[in-house]
Amino acid sequence: MESLNITHGSVSINETLVQHSQxxxxxxxxxxxxxxxxxxxxxxxxxxxxxxVSRQERKSSAFYTLVCGLAVTDLLGTCLASPLTIAxxxxxxxxxxxxxxxxxxxxxxxxxxxxxxIICTMxxxxxxxxxxxxxxxxxxxxxxxxxxxxxxxxxxxIFFCCLPMMGMSKSELQPSGTWCFIDWGTEGHVAAAYTxxxxxxxxxxxxxxxxLNLAVCGALLLMRQKTVQRPVxxxxxxxxxxxxxxxxxxQMMAVLVMTSxxxxxxxxxxxxxxFANCFILNNDPxxxxxxxxxAAVNPILDPWIYILLRRSLFRxxxxxxxxxxxxxxxxxxxxxxxxxxxxxxQP
Numbered sequence: 001m002e003s004l005n006i007t008h009g010s011v012s013i014n015e016t017l018v019q020h021s022q023x024x025x026x027x028x029x030x031x032x033x034x035x036x037x038x039x040x041x042x043x044x045x046x047x048x049x050x051x052x053v054s055r056q057e058r059k060s061s062a063f064y065t066l067v068c069g070l071a072v073t074d075l076l077g078t079c080l081a082s083p084l085t086i087a088x089x090x091x092x093x094x095x096x097x098x099x100x101x102x103x104x105x106x107x108x109x110x111x112x113x114x115x116x117x118i119i120c121t122m123x124x125x126x127x128x129x130x131x132x133x134x135x136x137x138x139x140x141x142x143x144x145x146x147x148x149x150x151x152x153x154x155x156x157x158i159f160f161c162c163l164p165m166m167g168m169s170k171s172e173l174q175p176s177g178t179w180c181f182i183d184w185g186t187e188g189h190v191a192a193a194y195t196x197x198x199x200x201x202x203x204x205x206x207x208x209x210x211x212l213n214l215a216v217c218g219a220l221l222l223m224r225q226k227t228v229q230r231p232v233x234x235x236x237x238x239x240x241x242x243x244x245x246x247x248x249x250x251q252m253m254a255v256l257v258m259t260s261x262x263x264x265x266x267x268x269x270x271x272x273x274x275f276a277n278c279f280i281l282n283n284d285p286x287x288x289x290x291x292x293x294x295a296a297v298n299p300i301l302d303p304w305i306y307i308l309l310r311r312s313l314f315r316x317x318x319x320x321x322x323x324x325x326x327x328x329x330x331x332x333x334x335x336x337x338x339x340x341x342x343x344x345x346q347p
Contacts, residue, residue: 030089033082033292040078040299047071047303063252064127065146067306070118070259074299077111081296088178095173101180102164105171108181109161109198112267112295116205117153119263126256131219160201169190169194179292184189184277192278199274206268209260220253251309258305266298 051068084104088094095101098304123147128136139145164171169191170183184195277283 030086033085035152036156036296036300037078037082037086040082040303041075042218043300043303043307044078047306048075049160050307051280062141062143062146063122063256065143066118066122066125066150067255067259069146069150070115070122071303071306073111073114073118075301077107077115078299081107081111085178092177095177095180096253098171101173102171105180105182106161106165108179108292108295109164110157113161113198113202113205114153114157115263115298116202116209116267117157118150119260120209120212121149121153122206122256123209123216123260126216126252130216152325162196163194174288176289178289181288181292184274185281185283193285195274195278199278200276202267202271206264209264213257213260216253217257220249226301252310255305258309259302262301262305263298266301270295345347 048068048071054064074234081104084100084107095104096299125141128139128141130149163169163180169187172183173180173181182195182198183191186192186195273288273291277288
């Protein structure tokens with residue numbers, strides 16, 4: 001009897017340890033989506049507030065309208081998709097309902113493609129403003145123009161990402177059981193064509209953003225080089241330095257380059273997995289899960305670019321840059337003249 005009691009006691013202890021281990025595993029697993037939801041929601045709300053309290057001339061520009069549109073898109077994506085993921089962690093049957101699974105798949109498709117579309121539009125706006133200024137003015141690219149373009153982006157992407165629910169493809173629960181996406185390994189020709197089309201559109205947006213950013217950066221460097229090589233006169237120093245170090249232009253390019261890098265780095269793995277599952281038939285659920293989690297990090301990182309790269313920070317950076325490089329641009333001017341120039345040239 002004693003040995004029997006010891007056996008029952010050990011079984012009871014083992015069951016307790018197993019339950020405790022399962023509880024810890026569950027808490028660790030659900031902590032990640034909760035953290036991502038909280039970080040994305042709070043960050044984007046702060047970013048929208050920061051953008052809303054900016055100066056009137058910035059709020060009326062097309063570029064910052066697109067930036068605000070990207071922040072709102074990230075916030076909507078976080079607030080709509082994350083609760084379903086958290087609910088599925090608490091109840092494994094949530095995403096097994098086909099309509100819920102299709103809606104979750106639509107959210108991931110739509111917000112992933114919309115983010116790429118907006119960042120590519122931001123790059124195109126900067127390219128037109130710097131490389132094609134006459135066309136930029138003739139088209140009247142302003143806040144209202146950007147708002148209309150955002151509306152078109154939303155309408156087109158909603159229609160495109162609704163095609164799987166219309167029968168062109170099929171959404172299914174992925175092997176990890178935590179997210180739904182299109183059946184990218186299907187043998188159906190129509191469904192496979194949609195998968196390839198989605199991956200191709202995403203890839204074109206990524207390549208377009210990269211090429212436009214390179215073109216804008218190259219044009220700015222060329223303009224800077226031509227400006228520096230002109231003869232320097234005391235009367236033109238201040239105007240030329242303002243042209244070379246405009247706080248608004250510098251900030252826009254910094255926001256664009258940093259945001260593009262984050263969006264492309266977070267979106268590229270999922271695009272790679274789309275083509276890998278479609279053409280190579282490389283069924284790797286862990287790689288698919290890692291790709292969608294990397295994509296989910298994007299709405300968390302984006303808003304902090306807008307928050308950290310705000311105008312006041314650039315004023316301080318440009319002030320320090322002017323003080324350090326004033327001798328390079330005007331070597332024949334005395335220190336007193338340089339200091340006077342710096343005081344007059346502050347934005």
